[in-house]
Amino acid sequence: MLHQSDMLQGVANFPKTFLVYYIIFFMPDKEKAIQTIASVIGMDSFRDVSIQNGNKVVFNLLLDDPQNTDKKTQIIKELETKLKAAGFKELDVYTTQKAGGHKPLGGLQGRGELAPKAPVPGIKNIIAINSGKGGVGKSTCSVNIAIALKQLGYKVGVLDADITGPNVHLMLGITEKPHVTEDRKVMSLEAYGVRLISMGTLVDENKPTIWRGPMLDGVIKQFLRDVEWGELDYLVIDLPPGTSDAQLTICQNVPLSGTVIVTTPQDVALLDAKKGLTMFQNMKVPVIGIIENMSFFSCPHCNERSEIFSHGGGRKAAESLGVNFLGEIPIELKVRSGGDEGKPITVVDPEHVISKAFLKIAGAIVESCSKNLSEVN
């Protein structure tokens, strides 16, 4: 019998172009459309993608000069060809002017104009924790990286951008609800010296949050700009899995200092991690590096090491993609129980080898941010 991992191994031997088509073919429709559009015009030049009747792609094309009809026609033609090749039948594009671009005569601004990625007052560095695949340990890493940054002496906050499946508040042991200040800002909460905002602290945990793309977009922007964060050196954003609405909103609206990719070592997770990485690279967001989580398991009784999800794929992927490898986090009972009980390993056992690994990762993040800053200046 041919296993999925064998299939993927086979695919890994394909030439690069085949691999790109393979990845696109198996994506959900909206992600497929987003990636296809981005491959033609880059991530910064469109927004509000939706799929209608299963095969019609509708989106807002942002142009420097919407009155340049030749350019517009050429782009739309290329988009049509690529989207048809990706399996879509129709394309409906409305164009608006990109912020900072050439203003149309008469001064009319189109709807949906992109606001520039304005700095968030009081927040020095914003880091997105990302993966393509779900369940690989993004939230666990976000929480422990935030605490490790705090242990290095920085002022830190975590924004849980997983609006429909929030859990960072539980991992930090926070059950209270935030209060609203007189100037109608939501006060961020605090645990272990780390500030937090999560949808999980605002809604009834037993009711599912069923929100559509534009609504998610609005909440994430509000979390960033309408929450009282105080002064922060680092805001860690824990992203939901995938390369869709939340990732686009963050990339298009947040002045990110960098992203950290979390993956487990096996091929299926690595393919998704690469997809996430490409999206952030296309948006010119610095990739700080890759973490291999659930890297191996050492039996606490006999010390025998088992590589449950394989091993070393994160390091190899980092090398082949030319980004930093930030470290391996093994499977460890204290990490899982710490997440469930709201007592992160970095707090309850700071001398543990995993806590030390998170400190090292935090150090690499600080180094990357200060390097990027000095390059800008």
Ligand SMILES: Nc1ncnc2c1ncn2[C@@H]1O[C@H](COP(=O)(O)OP(=O)(O)OP(=O)(O)O)[C@@H](O)[C@H]1O
């Ligand atoms: N190194 C580890 N050792 C043991 N358990 C771990 C480890 N990393 C994560 N876990 C556990 O795996 C589960 C999934 O982790 P987590 O919620 O952090 O993943 P995620 O990538 O944020 O998931 P989602 O995509 O759903 O947001 C949690 O129960 C967490 O405690």
Ligand SMILES: [Mg+2]
């Ligand atoms: Mg998560």
